[in-house]
Amino acid sequence: MIWFKKDILSNGEESKSVKVPFGLWVKCDHCGEIIYKKEVERNLDVCPKCNYHFRISARSRINILVDEGTFKEFDANVEPVDALDFKDLKKYKDRIKSSQKESGLKDAMVSGEGLINGQKAMLAVFEFSFMGGSMGSVVGEKITRAVERGIDNKCGVIVFSSSGGARMQESILSLMQMAKTSAALARLREAGLPYISVVTDPTMGGVTASFAMLGDIIIAEPRALVGFAGPRVIAETIRQKLPEGFQRAEYLLEHGMIDMIVERKLMKDTLSRLLAMLTEKQN
Amino acid sequence: MYRHWLEFEKPVEEIEKKIEELRSYQTEGGSRTADEIAKLEKKAKNLLKEVYAKLTPSQVTQVARHPDRPYTMDYIQNMFEDFIELHGDRCFKDDPAIVGGVARLDGQPVVVMGQQKGRNTKEKVYRNFGMPHPEGYRKALRLMRLAERFNRPVFTFIDTPGAYPGIGAEERGQSEAIATNLMVMSSLKVPIITTVIGEGGSGGALAIGVADRVLMLEFSTYSVISPEGCAAILWKDGSKADLAAKALKIDAAELLKLGVIDKIVKEPVGGAHRDPQTAYKSLKTVLISQLKELNVHTREDLVELRYNKFRNMGVFSEPKRY
Incomplete structure (x- = not known):
């Protein structure tokens, strides 16, 4: 009866064993399709077959979002x-070192200011590849400073979260970043x-x-996993x-926890329209 | 007397057993037995003191979770007068894992709240082992806003393994509930004094812990994750909880050094559960004096000081660029 087994198991699971040629091609984590890498990149790291949104680096996120040449990074030398x-x-020291080497960043966050379709905003963007985007003192400090700069410059603040949660290696100090960032907000x-x-x-x-659920407006990317306790x-x-x-x-949208789901290619436009509607001076 | 003895208390337990045995003979024994008992009692007390003077972090965790340890309601009823419990979040239900209400401290009207654990199996289940749902945080928030409206100081008591990892808790937005509490507490215009009385488990604890003064009982813990959870993730082995407890620095002395708490409140020898009355009395004295200190500030200054206190938490370096 062996010849039945394959069919029973082949609901997507089986395709995992397909060898992916290194470099030129990528396999979609969701639909399993083998896609030409350049094609995915052109599509803002979204699968052209099933619209799965791949995780992207903080730098690519900022490139997609901010008007060309307007991004000014802040606090790049704040180190854990x-x-x-x-x-x-x-x-922990070694984990920091190797993550810094791999990512070229000091910690799991890039922050700064930039224009989004001409709208000025403070941005704080997580780098998930740096220790799972975990929040330690540096991440908490950079978000807090971004918020404080928003207040000083009278402009809106946008945080892009992508994180496994608190950084256990900083124990209670990472827990306190929740209080610190929420207080700033x-x-x-x-x-x-x-x-x-x-x-x-x-x-x-x-x-x-903490800050991820405190937005005046909360937007999610399609299929993003968002929660407190892990599944x-x-x-x-x-x-x-x-x-x-x-x-x-x-699921979160259905349960009233977020305002909307926005695809990556529409994110910039949506953010700039929202910022304008919330900040525009009335005559 | 029946007590839950912890593994490291074994030597003391043996002496106490002996004392009990002697007591049962005492009616016939006369003064010689009484002397013997007195001697043993002194020995037991000294030994207990010795053992508790050098507890490891994982032993402190055991004391913090001790089944006889006084819980929030015990502290409320023994330190405050005229407690009236208030219920419900006005949205979904009343969460028995967080209790709260109005009371008087030394005659002064105040608002009190805290996570509540259960004593026996039935009550443990009813209280969900002190693990709140979103409704609990929202009830706490409602009480804090009530305190602000009527200008009453807030006393919170932390004793929870953490937020409850359940489907309903996620569906009803426990992240949002915790986050909102952090935000509102950070700018609440009345004094807030928090005491960790047992387990300070992560976000579920912090949700009522953004305070002007954060106190910790000597044998309580406060941590971003339970030692077991941390061991399971970082050591990939839940049985390495001892190592995780040590690495996480979860006991009061370490947290005071890190500047996360403001004061350690001494417990009776062998923990609060061995002499609850003394524990209530000493904590009450501290609470009264802490409130007195805070009342010196205007409400605006109080909020400013609280902001700066949490604003400065965290350790990082920022080398100048050349």
């Missing part, structure tokens, strides 16, 4: 410190300036439970199967 002398299977709100939170795949834990932890705790699409952007 191993304040707790933390060591799990690896030393309270001041932005008081100043009457807009804050738009864009949640992309994945946004979890302490990041979701595996929930499934293990309640010992039940999770509902179809649980914690995905579409």
